[in-house]
Amino acid sequence: MNNNETSPVPTIGRAQELIYELKVEQAMTRAVVAVSPENTMDDLRNIMREKQISGTPVLEGDTLVGIVSIEDLIKSLAQGQPPAKVREKMCTNVVTLFPDEPIVFALNQFRRYRYGRFPVVDRKSKKLVGMLTKGDIVRCLLKRLETNNIQAELCQYRPGHLFEDVIADRSALTLRYQVEGGNFEHAGNGSSRLKNSLLRLGIHPEATRRITIASYEAEMNVVVFTQGGELIATIEPDRVTVNAVDEGPGIPDVDLAMQPGYSTAPDWVRELGFGAGMGLPNIKNNTDELKINSIVGEGTNLQFTVNTIRADG
Amino acid sequence: MTLHEIIQILQAEPILNGEVRDVTVQIACGSDLMSDVLSFAKPGALLLTGLTTVQVIYTAEMADIRIVCFVRGKKPQEKTVRLAAAKNMILISTFLPMFESCGRLYQRGLKGCSGI
Incomplete structure (x- = not known):
């Protein structure tokens, strides 16, 4: 796609879309200067000069009773009449807008009535x-x-090109995420951030899905069984390897733990939707390589790899 | 099937982003076991669950699921809704139990994730 040729069109298109999407309340000025009908036109002149405005609503208590503009002021001055009150000179037939009306409707009202402002x-x-x-x-x-535009620029910035820009026989990018043991409120946060990063790096969404399903299961294991640990993702041009490392109790029998349905998780873990002995089998099913190094009393390093093709090529 | 239809069929109450009614789903998955969801759900499915913790949202995120329906009248915890909002998900809630929710949707043509 040639951005130079296509960019002006989406910009115009976006502005047009916006006048339909945006509501009056998103554009209006909320801190409104108002006058009372009992104010004199002289007061109005001072207020307009001070606040640098060309028209104000007229409020009686908090009820909108009229609107008065610089044109009314000029007319009043031109007629050379004795000092008048706002009440005598204001326009009482006020056309208003509602906050939830689209901007495109407001623009039509401006065209129709040729007023400079509308009270909302x-x-x-x-x-x-x-x-x-x-x-x-x-x-x-x-x-x-x-x-x-800022968002569009961010989208155009594709860090996936990183690997083409660096010169090395072998290059890898490492991302590390701390996992807090026993903290269920954040159990999944590491994998969530990993997922965002992988997609930003241009890793194919299907591969990203497999990697992060596996890393989420691994993260849950670290949260449930250990005092905490780390997810370490190593991104290479053709694969992503994740190590879920902890200093927890270790797995006494890895083969047994790999069997679907085998679980040593306490009952309350099931209330979180886990602990049914599906974690390790799930990790295995979603990955191309799985290695578990575990020493009872020392900790576990669960390592898996998913082969990837980047989304942009 | 559109979100609008799903809301009608399940007499559901929108909780988050329920006004995006023209979004559609082709398949659904119902489970209280998040590992099952991670294992069997297809990307873009509707998730029906009785679980309301943040783990539902993280599970949906990893599995590329955008719409979650809480069954048997469950309302998600506030932190669950906040997390879902950050991930731009859609949450709805129905008083119907799991079996009846799934049954009604299946009857109206929504398929499961088995691909059969």
Whole structure:
């Protein structure tokens, strides 16, 4: 794909998508400056100058009763009338927006009424919750597009090319994840982070699935049976090897432990959905090589390898 | 089968991201044993389970499962929902027990993971 040719089109497309996706509440200004109908037009002039705004809603208590803009102020000044109150000059036929309406609807209202701003009121209580100007919409869209571009750049950055960029007879990348013994709230977190990293590195999703199913089972064993340990993933161009290493009690009879259904796990482990003697057979089924070195009283090193082809080639 | 249909068939209550109703699944897997799920479930399946711990979410993540339905009226723990939210999963809950949930979905054409 040639990015230079295609990139302008998705950008326009994304902006168009955004005006349908985004809601009024995501673009509106929440900290609204308002005036009372009892304020004079002179007060209004000062407020507008101070706050650098060109229009404000008029609130009586917390009820929206009107809207007054710089045009009303100019008209009032041009007529050279004695000092008037906002109540006399404001527009009372206020068109409002609801926070959950899409931006595309708001844009249509701007086109239809040619107003510079719309008060946004809560659908139920009809209380003022914000103001929306075209400037708010533009700012919101630009911010979203910028976020989108950053995400797109991140996607284009493919660390899988790492192995092509380094020159060596043999290269490997090692990722290590600590596993806390007995901590079930985080049991799976190591494999979860490993999975994200493998996908980011461009390892094929199917291989990633096999690796992380095996590493999750191995991680559960470390959490259930030991005081803790480590998952060490070694990524090479054509394979991923994971060592689940612990200093736990060790496995007295590895052959017996490999039999489906054989388990020494306590009952409460079953409440977590494990401990049915399927862990090691699962690891074996998902991997291309499995080695278990275990010494009772010293610890276990469970090592498995999955052959991989990278997702991008 | 769409998430919308699944919610209707199971009279389920959406818990997380339930509004993404046009997402579809072709197969499902029902188990309280996560090792079985890791062993037999196919990527993209719907998972039905009575278990509500974070291990369900980690299991679904490893097995490439995005939609989890908790059966027999179980509601997931808050930390389970938080974890699922971080992984952009969809969670729903039905009062129906496991057998009846699976039975209703199977009857309406949703297949299992055996490939038969």
